[in-house]
Structures are given as C-alpha cells and as structure tokens.
Amino acid sequence: MTREHLSDEALNDVLIGVGTSVSESHLAECPLCRGKVDEFQSDLGMWNAATLQWSEARAERAGRIQASRAQIRPARPRLPLAALGWALAAVALVAIAIPVGRDVGLFGAHHGTAVVAPQEDSEAQIAQDNELLKAVNAAINPDEMSPLKEYDLSGRPHPRPRRRPQ
Amino acid sequence: MGAFASSEFMDMVPGTRVEWRCARRATAIDELDDIDGLVRNYSARILRFVTYSTGDPDLAETITQDTLLKAWMGRENFRGDCSVKTWLTGIAINVTRDHLRSAKFKFWKQARSTALDVHEMAAYLPAEGSGPERHMLAKEKVRELSQVVAALSPNQRTVFLMKFVEEMPVNEISQILGMPMNTVRTHLHRALSAVRSRMGAKL
Numbered sequence: 001m002t003r004e005h006l007s008d009e010a011l012n013d014v015l016i017g018v019g020t021s022v023s024e025s026h027l028a029e030c031p032l033c034r035g036k037v038d039e040f041q042s043d044l045g046m047w048n049a050a051t052l053q054w055s056e057a058r059a060e061r062a063g064r065i066q067a068s069r070a071q072i073r074p075a076r077p078r079l080p081l082a083a084l085g086w087a088l089a090a091v092a093l094v095a096i097a098i099p100v101g102r103d104v105g106l107f108g109a110h111h112g113t114a115v116v117a118p119q120e121d122s123e124a125q126i127a128q129d130n131e132l133l134k135a136v137n138a139a140i141n142p143d144e145m146s147p148l149k150e151y152d153l154s155g156r157p158h159p160r161p162r163r164r165p166q
Numbered sequence: 167m168g169a170f171a172s173s174e175f176m177d178m179v180p181g182t183r184v185e186w187r188c189a190r191r192a193t194a195i196d197e198l199d200d201i202d203g204l205v206r207n208y209s210a211r212i213l214r215f216v217t218y219s220t221g222d223p224d225l226a227e228t229i230t231q232d233t234l235l236k237a238w239m240g241r242e243n244f245r246g247d248c249s250v251k252t253w254l255t256g257i258a259i260n261v262t263r264d265h266l267r268s269a270k271f272k273f274w275k276q277a278r279s280t281a282l283d284v285h286e287m288a289a290y291l292p293a294e295g296s297g298p299e300r301h302m303l304a305k306e307k308v309r310e311l312s313q314v315v316a317a318l319s320p321n322q323r324t325v326f327l328m329k330f331v332e333e334m335p336v337n338e339i340s341q342i343l344g345m346p347m348n349t350v351r352t353h354l355h356r357a358l359s360a361v362r363s364r365m366g367a368k369l
Contacts, residue, residue: 012358016329016351018336040362044330046291046304047311051331053290055214059205062227 006033015040191246198241198250204234208251212258215327219262221316223283229265233258248338255332256342259324287312307365314364322357325350 006014006023013019014027014037027034121129197203209230216233217226237244237257244253288309293301315323328339336354340347 008359008362009355012355012362015358016336016354018351043307043311043365047308048331050291050305050308051214051218051287051312052210053292054287055217056210057290058223058227059209059213059230 005030011036188246191244194244194246194250194253195241198238198244201234201238204238204254208254209234211251211332212254215255215331216258216262218315218327218331219259219320219324220266225265229258229261232261236261248341251332252334252338252342255328255334259342285309310365311361314361317364318357318360322353322360325353326357326361329354 006026010019010023011033014023019027027037212233213223213226213230216229217223220226220229233254237254244250248256288305291301291305291308296304315326318326324343325339328334328342329336334342336347336350339345340350343350345353
C-alpha cells in the first residue's frame with residue numbers, strides 16, 4: 001500500500017461512487033483522506049437535511065394557502081352578484097322590449113298608455129269658473145294706481161301689468 | 167428525457183427483467199393514481215430540486231405543481247423503467263427547461279429578482295442536540311454550500327443535485343438527461359472540484 005494520499009480526482013471518484021479498489025483500500029488505512037470524505041458527506045448530509053426541511057415547510061405552506069383559498073371560494077357571496085347581474089339584464093331587456101312592443105302594436109291599444117277622454121264640463125261648472133276668473137281679474141285690476149306711483153316713491157315708471165286673457 | 171435504450175435491450179433477454187418491470191409499473195401506477203399521495207410524498211423533494219435548478223423559489227412552486235399534474239395526467243405512460251422519484255425528476259427537468267426557455271420567464275426574470283435565500287434555508291437546519299456554537303458553524307457551512315451550488319453552471323448543478331441530493335446512480339442520470347455517462351462524470355467531477363475548492367479547508 002502506498003502512503004501517498006489520494007488525488008483530487010481519485011477522491012472525487014470515491015465521492016461519486018465510482019472509486020477503484022485501490023482508493024477504497026487506501027481510505028481504509030488513511031485517516032486524513034478518510035476524514036476528507038467523511039467531512040464532505042457530513043456537510044452534504046447537513047445541507048440535505050436543511051434544504052429538505054425548508055422545502056417541506058414551503059410546500060406545506062403553499063398547500064395551506066391553496067386549501068384556505070379553496071375554503072374561502074365557496075363562501076364568497078357569488079349568488080347575490082350573479083342575481084344582481086341577471087336582474088340588471090332583465091331590466092335592460094324590459095326597457096328595450098316595452099317601447100319596441102308598443103311600436104309594433106304588440107300590447108294592443110287597450111294595454112297601452114290610457115288615452116284619457118276629455119270630460120264634458122257642465123254649464124254650472126263653466127259659470128263658476130267664470131266667476132272665479134272675474135274675481136281674480138278684479139283683484140289685479142290695472143285701473144288701481146300703484147302705491148309707489150301714487151306717492152311718487154319710485155323714479156321708474158311702474159310697469160303696466162299685463163292683461164291676462166280671459 | 168432519455169430513451170432508456172439499455173432497459174429495452176435488457177427486455178430482450180428472457181427472464182425476470184420484464185416481469186420485474188411489469189410488477190414495478192403496476193405498483194407505481196397505483197401510486198401515481200393517488201394525486202394527494204404524490205403531492206404529499208414528492209412535492210418537497212421536487213420543490214427543492216427545482217428551486218436549486220432555477221434559483222427562484224416562487225417559480226419552483228409553479229414548476230413543482232406542473233410536474234405533479236403532468237405526471238398524474240400522463241401516468242399511463244410510465245413504463246416502469248425506473249422509480250417514480252426518478253420519473254418525476256425527469257419530468258421536473260423537462261418542465262423546468264420549458265419554463266426557462268419561455269419568453270414569459272425571461273421577461274419576469276428581468277422585471278423582478280427573487281433570489282434563493284440561503285440564509286433562510288440554513289435556518290431550517292435541525293439542531294439535533296448540538297451546542298449553539300456547533301449549530302451556528304453548521305448553519306454557516308450549509309449557507310456556504312448553498313451559495314456554491316447556486317453558483318455552479320446549469321449542467322454541473324443539475325448532475326450534482328441528481329447525484330448528491332436525489333441520490334441517483336450515474337447511469338440513471340445519464341439516461342434521464344440523455345447525456346453520455348462520461349459527460350455526466352465530467353460534470354460531476356467539475357462540480358465536486360468547484361464545491362470542494364470553494365469550501366476550501368472547511369471540507
């Protein structure tokens with residue numbers, strides 16, 4: 001057995017798992033080379049443990065987020081929003097359909113807007129209205145002098161009130 | 167992914183290889199049928215592998231989900247040539263390549279920079295009864311190793327992860343990557359040399 005230590009290439013081969021029997025027998029008797037291999041494997045083991053813990057925690061967190069999203073989704077008030085949308089659509093449809101239907105005579109004359117026939121006024125009603133109009137006319141009689149004009153309180157001529165048609 | 171040509175050659179030899187493969191395939195198909203089980207058993211390992219492959223934990227989560235979904239949807243294509251873990255790793259590599267090639271990924275990579283947080287990873291190192299000083303030193307080593315692995319070239323990093331994290335034999339790595347065994351060994355040698363020299367006296 002040679003006391004020369006393993007070359008980097010031979011050590012790499014051992015670490016990769018393709019070491020020769022000569023390398024293996026050297027490692028069995030050389031604490032320095034054995035130590036290098038052991039230390040690499042120990043560091044690698046720690047690294048694997050830490051990274052696996054990290055990825056497990058992250059995967060679990062991602063799973064929890066997805067699960068909570070899935071729980072939240074059905075609880076969302078989707079129905080009222082959908083109902084509101086349908087209601088708006090229905091209103092819009094009715095708003096369009098009514099004028100169109102009226103134009104094409106879909107509803108018929110008796111279903112449409114009622115045409116109110118003018119009621120015939122009685123003679124007594126006409127006389128009463130005339131009396132009322134005369135009273136109003138007398139109240140705003142233009143023959144009466146304005147107090148401002150009468151006492152010359154304003155330089156401006158008092159506008160003549162318009163005569164209301166009878 | 168590689169064509170597993172050597173496995174097909176072995177199938178021509180009359181004997182137990184075909185039966186063994188069929189039995190393994192049947193077991194694996196049962197395993198692949200259970201999507202919850204797949205997520206439970208493999209998502210963390212795939213996430214770690216993809217996180218180091220891409221250097222982006224957020225993207226790695228997306229790729230992990232895509233990988234598991236793709237595997238579940240294509241479970242009938244599993245031939246039983248390898249373990250489920252190896253098959254999933256192969257799918258993860260392909261999905262990762264697709265993502266890295268996509269223009270969308272390149273755009274987002276420029277727009278934002280989510281780097282692998284090696285400090286956060288080191289914090290997950292189990293204490294295992296060691297004293298605070300030893301634990302701190304161990305965390306420091308984990309942090310350095312993380313940085314060294316992240317700095318490897320893509321090919322070196324992939325074969326390093328497949329060999330030393332997924333614990334795959336060289337011939338399986340060669341088959342999955344469609345890479346000659348000697349090339350895989352060369353990448354492994356370079357990766358190891360880089361890791362050992364960067365870690366210096368610590369290794």
